[in-house]
Amino acid sequence: MTKKILEICIGTPCYLMGASELIEYYNNLESRIKDKIELRTSHCLEDKCEKGPVIKFDDKLYFDVTPERLSKIIRKKTQ
Amino acid sequence: MSNNTISEVVKLKRKLYVELVKMMIKENLVEEIDYLPKKMIRDDTPRYRCCEFKERAIFSERIKMALGYSTLNNKNIELHELASDLYKADNINNIVEVIEQACDSCPIDKYIVTDACRNCVAHKCLNSCPADAIVIIQNKAFIDQNKCLECGKCARECPYGAILENSRPCVRVCEVDAIKSDAKRQARINKEKCVVCGRCIVACPFGAIADKSSIVQVTDKILKKDEKTAALIAPSFVGQFGFKVSPETVKYVLLEIGFDEVIEVAEGADRVALEESREAIESLENDRILLSSCCPAFKKMIVNDFPDLKDNLSHTDSPMLTTAEKLKRYNSDINTVFIGPCTAKKEEAADSEVVDYVLTFEELIALITGFEINLEKVIERREIRDASKFGRQFAYSGGLKGVIEELSEGKIKADNAEGLAKCIKKLTNLKAGKSNFDFLEGMACKDGCIGGPGSMINPKAARKLIENFAERSNLKLK
Numbered sequence: 001m002t003k004k005i006l007e008i009c010i011g012t013p014c015y016l017m018g019a020s021e022l023i024e025y026y027n028n029l030e031s032r033i034k035d036k037i038e039l040r041t042s043h044c045l046e047d048k049c050e051k052g053p054v055i056k057f058d059d060k061l062y063f064d065v066t067p068e069r070l071s072k073i074i075r076k077k078t079q
Numbered sequence: 080m081s082n083n084t085i086s087e088v089v090k091l092k093r094k095l096y097v098e099l100v101k102m103m104i105k106e107n108l109v110e111e112i113d114y115l116p117k118k119m120i121r122d123d124t125p126r127y128r129c130c131e132f133k134e135r136a137i138f139s140e141r142i143k144m145a146l147g148y149s150t151l152n153n154k155n156i157e158l159h160e161l162a163s164d165l166y167k168a169d170n171i172n173n174i175v176e177v178i179e180q181a182c183d184s185c186p187i188d189k190y191i192v193t194d195a196c197r198n199c200v201a202h203k204c205l206n207s208c209p210a211d212a213i214v215i216i217q218n219k220a221f222i223d224q225n226k227c228l229e230c231g232k233c234a235r236e237c238p239y240g241a242i243l244e245n246s247r248p249c250v251r252v253c254e255v256d257a258i259k260s261d262a263k264r265q266a267r268i269n270k271e272k273c274v275v276c277g278r279c280i281v282a283c284p285f286g287a288i289a290d291k292s293s294i295v296q297v298t299d300k301i302l303k304k305d306e307k308t309a310a311l312i313a314p315s316f317v318g319q320f321g322f323k324v325s326p327e328t329v330k331y332v333l334l335e336i337g338f339d340e341v342i343e344v345a346e347g348a349d350r351v352a353l354e355e356s357r358e359a360i361e362s363l364e365n366d367r368i369l370l371s372s373c374c375p376a377f378k379k380m381i382v383n384d385f386p387d388l389k390d391n392l393s394h395t396d397s398p399m400l401t402t403a404e405k406l407k408r409y410n411s412d413i414n415t416v417f418i419g420p421c422t423a424k425k426e427e428a429a430d431s432e433v434v435d436y437v438l439t440f441e442e443l444i445a446l447i448t449g450f451e452i453n454l455e456k457v458i459e460r461r462e463i464r465d466a467s468k469f470g471r472q473f474a475y476s477g478g479l480k481g482v483i484e485e486l487s488e489g490k491i492k493a494d495n496a497e498g499l500a501k502c503i504k505k506l507t508n509l510k511a512g513k514s515n516f517d518f519l520e521g522m523a524c525k526d527g528c529i530g531g532p533g534s535m536i537n538p539k540a541a542r543k544l545i546e547n548f549a550e551r552s553n554l555k556l557k
Contacts, residue, residue: 010321010322010323010455011453011454011455011456012320012321012444012447012448012452012453012454012455013097013448013453015321015322015444015454015455015535016093016097016441016444016445016448017085017090017093017094018085018090020322020535020536021084021085023322024537041322043453043455043456044453044455044456049453
């Protein structure tokens with residue numbers, strides 16, 4: 001099975017708004033789900049710096065992402 | 080994750096800092112600032128209060144503190160009035176304040192009976208209460224708050240754990256007992272007792288406690304071409320600016336946005352290490368146990384709450400003051416900005432002649448964001464070699480302890496305490512003559528400076544990065 005790609009922007013505006021909490025969330029995922037996802041970091045995702053933290057999951061952009069939201073996004077798409 | 084969770088309140092504060100810096104750069108702060116609450120708190124912004132109007136009223140108070148002004152002393156003043164003279168800002172006194180409109184007047188009844196109470200036959204709560212404050216009403220225990228001594232026996236005795244200890248988050252984390260409730264049940268900070276450790280700021284879920292900032296003043300200074308401004312970066316800075324951002328890149332960017340000089344405070348820490356280990360040996364000969372003086376919160380707590388131990392405090396200045404003093408000696412006109420994870424340093428700086436401003440890492444990253452610089456994209460670097468591995472280790476708990484032991488070649492038996500609660504324990508034992516160390520390193524924050532309220536990353540990760548950075552130094556301690 002091909003892995004779904006999770007891209008987290010770690011550029012300074014996203015970092016300031018909590019991108020590190022998203023990476024931490026990914027790192028602590030249970031392996032059943034983590035194995036289906038490949039993490040990549042980005043310096044900037046489509047210049048949407050005002051709406052950080054920005055992520056791209058399975059080719060879709062999400063803004064203002066919190067760990068709680070990330071959890072929902074991932075779980076919905078990896079079932 | 081850092082010790083400091085990035086809640087919506089924290090995000091809003093950071094967005095505010097970024098906006099203020101952008102307005103400073105565009106030179107429209109005075110004209111635009113009155114519109115900022117409306118611009119940033121919109122009808123559709125997530126809300127935590129009754130209406131957007133209250134949300135904006137609270138936000139206006141946040142802006143006052145971000146400008147360095149007191150919220151308590153400037154109640155009926157419009158924002159543009161404050162913004163028109165940034166240097167009247169009283170960011171000197173009362174670094175930490177309660178924003179009255181935001182404080183939710185949390186319940187202050189210390190013990191309450193929950194629905195888990197079964198009105199059991201044993202009535203252990205009732206029998207254990209020394210004040211006869213518990214009665215049974217409607218098949219449930221009830222605590223008469225007028226009689227309650229807040230001893231907690233009932234809560235410990237209840238077999239169902241049905242009695243809850245209830246304390247305000249701010250009061251619970253304050254180790255020096257500086258927060259009380261006023262007549263309106265709102266939190267009040269006793270300035271004399273407060274050591275500005277910043278724990279209450281992080282703890283309040285309503286974001287009702289804040290520290291004043293100097294972010295606009297520093298932005299103004301670095302934008303001024305005819306003034307010289309130096310950035311003094313605390314030993315704990317390594318790794319705080321992003322995952323792949325090197326210390327050398329941080330230095331490059333600081334010079335790029337207008338700082339004229341960037342120096343590691345570890346440079347001053349090197350000299351403190353030499354001086355304090357010399358003082359420790361001298362003290363050992365005179366049977367005087369020495370207490371470290373680099374953490375201002377630890378120091379102030381000793382002065383306030385352990386006056387008998389005041390003479391045990393090291394006379395050596397803190398690394399921040401040592402570094403700033405040297406800069407000012409060579410150039411008395413230079414503005415000195417200390418950059419660290421610490422709120423207590425804001426007060427230490429205000430009381431000093433040599434440090435003009437303090438920014439936390441959080442504030443500096445907001446400032447850099449306001450300059451529209453993305454650190455992760457910057458590839459340029461500037462070499463940093465101000466300090467030896469000794470000075471660089473001051474950033475984490477146990478660092479100074481190790482330095483003193485090494486420099487005294489094992490003659491000094493050093494110990495350390497991290498977090499005010501542990502510091503209090505060690506100091507209490509010391510006062511009672513029950514301690515077995517010659518030197519105590521005291522740090523108000525758990526993990527040391529890397530666990531400070533203005534830090535950005537996990538202290539464990541920070542410690543590793545700093546250890547590597549310290550090992551990389553090829554400077555010898557003179």
